[in-house]
Amino acid sequence: METESIVTVVVFGLAMAIIVLLGLVVLLRNPRIGLHQVFFGLSLSVTLWILTNLIFAVVNDASIQYAAAHLSYGAGGLLSLFFLLYCLELAGVKLQKSYRTLIYIVGVVTSLVAATPHIIAYDVNDGKVLTNTVTLVLYGGYHVAYIGAGIVAMVRARKKADRLERDKITIVFSGLVASVAIGFCTNILLPVFDEYSFVQVGPLATLIFVVSSTYAIVRHRLFDIRLAVVRTTAYVLALLTLAAVYYLMAYVVSITLFQGQATTTVSISPTNILLALVLAFLFQPIKHFFDKATNRIFYRDSYSSEVFFAKLNALLSSTIDLRGLLKRASDLIAMTLKAEQAFFFLYYASTDTATNRHMSAGVDRHTRMPIGDARMLDGYVMSSNENIFLTDMLPDELEVKRMLRSHKVALVMPLRHDGKITGYVMLGDHRSGSYTKRDLGVLLTISNSLIIAIQNALSLHEIRELNATLQQRIDVATKELRASNAQLKHLDQVKDEFMSMASHQLRTPLTSVKGYLSMVLDGDAGQVSPRQQKLLTEAFSSSERMVRLIADFLNVSRLQTGKFVVDKSDIDLKAVVEKEVENLRIMAAARKLKLTLSVPKSGVVVHGDAGKLREVIMNFIDNAIYYSKPDTTIKVEIVYRANAVEFTVHDTGIGVPKEEQGRLFGKFFRATNARKQRPDGTGVGLYLAKKIITAHRGTILFQSTEGKGSTFGFRLPLPLSHKDTDNTDNH
Numbered sequence: 001m002e003t004e005s006i007v008t009v010v011v012f013g014l015a016m017a018i019i020v021l022l023g024l025v026v027l028l029r030n031p032r033i034g035l036h037q038v039f040f041g042l043s044l045s046v047t048l049w050i051l052t053n054l055i056f057a058v059v060n061d062a063s064i065q066y067a068a069a070h071l072s073y074g075a076g077g078l079l080s081l082f083f084l085l086y087c088l089e090l091a092g093v094k095l096q097k098s099y100r101t102l103i104y105i106v107g108v109v110t111s112l113v114a115a116t117p118h119i120i121a122y123d124v125n126d127g128k129v130l131t132n133t134v135t136l137v138l139y140g141g142y143h144v145a146y147i148g149a150g151i152v153a154m155v156r157a158r159k160k161a162d163r164l165e166r167d168k169i170t171i172v173f174s175g176l177v178a179s180v181a182i183g184f185c186t187n188i189l190l191p192v193f194d195e196y197s198f199v200q201v202g203p204l205a206t207l208i209f210v211v212s213s214t215y216a217i218v219r220h221r222l223f224d225i226r227l228a229v230v231r232t233t234a235y236v237l238a239l240l241t242l243a244a245v246y247y248l249m250a251y252v253v254s255i256t257l258f259q260g261q262a263t264t265t266v267s268i269s270p271t272n273i274l275l276a277l278v279l280a281f282l283f284q285p286i287k288h289f290f291d292k293a294t295n296r297i298f299y300r301d302s303y304s305s306e307v308f309f310a311k312l313n314a315l316l317s318s319t320i321d322l323r324g325l326l327k328r329a330s331d332l333i334a335m336t337l338k339a340e341q342a343f344f345f346l347y348y349a350s351t352d353t354a355t356n357r358h359m360s361a362g363v364d365r366h367t368r369m370p371i372g373d374a375r376m377l378d379g380y381v382m383s384s385n386e387n388i389f390l391t392d393m394l395p396d397e398l399e400v401k402r403m404l405r406s407h408k409v410a411l412v413m414p415l416r417h418d419g420k421i422t423g424y425v426m427l428g429d430h431r432s433g434s435y436t437k438r439d440l441g442v443l444l445t446i447s448n449s450l451i452i453a454i455q456n457a458l459s460l461h462e463i464r465e466l467n468a469t470l471q472q473r474i475d476v477a478t479k480e481l482r483a484s485n486a487q488l489k490h491l492d493q494v495k496d497e498f499m500s501m502a503s504h505q506l507r508t509p510l511t512s513v514k515g516y517l518s519m520v521l522d523g524d525a526g527q528v529s530p531r532q533q534k535l536l537t538e539a540f541s542s543s544e545r546m547v548r549l550i551a552d553f554l555n556v557s558r559l560q561t562g563k564f565v566v567d568k569s570d571i572d573l574k575a576v577v578e579k580e581v582e583n584l585r586i587m588a589a590a591r592k593l594k595l596t597l598s599v600p601k602s603g604v605v606v607h608g609d610a611g612k613l614r615e616v617i618m619n620f621i622d623n624a625i626y627y628s629k630p631d632t633t634i635k636v637e638i639v640y641r642a643n644a645v646e647f648t649v650h651d652t653g654i655g656v657p658k659e660e661q662g663r664l665f666g667k668f669f670r671a672t673n674a675r676k677q678r679p680d681g682t683g684v685g686l687y688l689a690k691k692i693i694t695a696h697r698g699t700i701l702f703q704s705t706e707g708k709g710s711t712f713g714f715r716l717p718l719p720l721s722h723k724d725t726d727n728t729d730n731h
Contacts, residue, residue: 632653700714
């Protein structure tokens with residue numbers, strides 16, 4: 001065999017091997033997919049066409065050439081048939097079963113007829129190949145019709161396809177059309193004019209189809225068999241390398257062992273076994289080398305999902321700052337997936353309004369999506385229930401597709417929490433191709449981790465925002481409270497001044513009224529009848545009570561304005577108590593009450609203000625008279641207790657409810673049952689009593705049971721042996 005023929009066989013054989021292997025890999029990937037089946041049929045028809053042309057070119061036997069030529073035209077018919085079917089499948093055209101059957105029948109019948117002597121015949125006498133022009137033209141018309149229909153389908157599909165599918169269709173379509181066009185011209189058109197010099201060019205042109213398909217598989221994930229192609233390429237290269245090494249070693253051994261006579265025949269011998277063992281040891285290193293080489297070529301943009309997961313988990317657990325977390329996560333995702341941009345769009349609850357707020361964070365100079373566009377995206381995601389999608393895969397008529405393209409967003413992954421959309425992860429265009437199913441799977445895998453980390457960071461972000469808002473509110477409220485407090489203090493001061501002025505102004509005429517009533521009762525204005533005596537006594541008691549009330553209000557006013565003065569001196573507490581009891585006996589008798597007094601025989605000297613203590617004593621006895629039941633006894637008592645003296649008033653009156661006893665000595669407070677019994681009370685008597693006793697460094701005594709009576713009193717310390725030089729306490 002001549003060198004030229006050997007080269008032809010090698011080239012054609014390599015092309016056929018690659019095409020068959022490629023078709024087989026595609027079919028085995030998923031035999032049930034129609035596109036895979038048609039591609040396998042196309043690869044077989046191309047291989048058969050190349051094989052028949054190879055036989056016609058290298059075999060010198062005329063009869064064999066004649067048979068190979070018939071089969072070549074038959075294979076060409078199948079090639080156009082599968083070309084049309086492949087274009088229809090790739091374009092996504094769905095034909096009715098009857099039309100598809102018709103296409104098959106016409107293609108198969110044409111191929112069978114083309115394999116008979118109706119197109120070409122062999123002149124045995126002259127040794128020439130004769131061409132039937134009519135049938136050849138019909139045969140050519142069949143190819144034009146099928147190939148043209150396939151081209152039209154591909155062109156229409158390309159116009160409607162998104163960018164990812166458009167690039168894939170362009171590459172495959174270009175290689176396929178170039179191969180078919182060259183083959184049609186060299187093997188059908190030129191033979192019409194009896195020109196057979198270029199018939200070998202057609203089979204070689206199929207390498208264009210092989211290269212374009214391989215590129216589409218590797219670069220644009222055609223059939224999603226890139227891994228199989230890469231690994232197959234590595235195995236083929238490893239086997240070719242081993243074959244070369246084997247024949248080189250065999251050549252060297254044959255020269256060395258056979259006295260310099262080179263031979264390519266190595267029989268079963270220890271030498272052959274040794275060579276096989278050497279090749280066995282070399283296979284794994286060579287295979288490993290080609291695996292790495294093909295990975296660098298075909299997977300230069302690849303990444304390890306495990307490494308990516310580890311980096312992302314470390315990132316999510318290393319920070320709780322929301323913006324920092326989103327930016328660093330966006331940088332990592334964009335770098336790993338080779339995205340032009342990556343950013344997050346999040347909704348979060350507002351602390352100061354009833355609506356949600358939004359946040360956008362990502363790589364530097366990422367797109368800023370307005371809230372209106374985000375709401376449009378919400379509507380599409382809720383209606384379609386997509387977990388992740390590519391912008392180019394959306395229908396062209398959707399407004400959301402145009403919106404996403406305007407923001408240069410190629411991939412969207414919604415983030416959901418408790419069934420609600422909380423935000424999105426958005427990626428720009430892929431820098432070196434398009435996003436794969438693996439990329440989408442990786443993003444879906446990390447979605448839960450992202451949602452958990454984002455929710456944690458969002459919670460902290462909302463707490464910080466709430467704290468800032470609360471601090472602002474507290475500052476405003478504090479400012480308002482200070483202003484209100486200042487105003488209240490001013491009003492309280494005005495009130496105290498008014499009470500002081502009113503008390504002074506009221507006390508003078510009341511004192512005159514009381515004096516005149518006393519003169520009338522004493523007979524200074526003439527004799528008074530018993531009835532008049534009774535009425536005047538009531539009037540005198542009322543005026544006296546009014547004087548005491550005014551004195552109480554005046555003392556309260558003095559306490560508020562800081563003018564309350566306790567003028568201390570040594571006094572006989574026993575004498576003060578006896579006088580007050582004597583003055584109140586008439587009132588007690590009028591209410592059918594018995595007033596008893598128990599005091600030491602000798603005087604009880606204390607250091608205090610006689611007038612202020614008299615007010616306290618009178619207040620306690622007066623309350624006992626008003627709140628005691630008729631026909632009961634009120635006990636007034638003075639006793640010594642260690643270094644102190646105690647004054648107490650015991651009654652069997654209405655008592656004080658237990659739940660109200662803690663507030664009893666507050667200003668203007670009156671118990672519930674006391675307000676019912678005596679509506680005209682003011683609630684300042686006990687308040688003043690406690691202030692006065694406290695000013696004397698004494699202690700208020702109080703014990704009560706509701707419905708059974710009360711005990712009111714005070715304990716005062718006895719004076720020291722030396723006299724206190726400071727006789728005045730100001731409170």
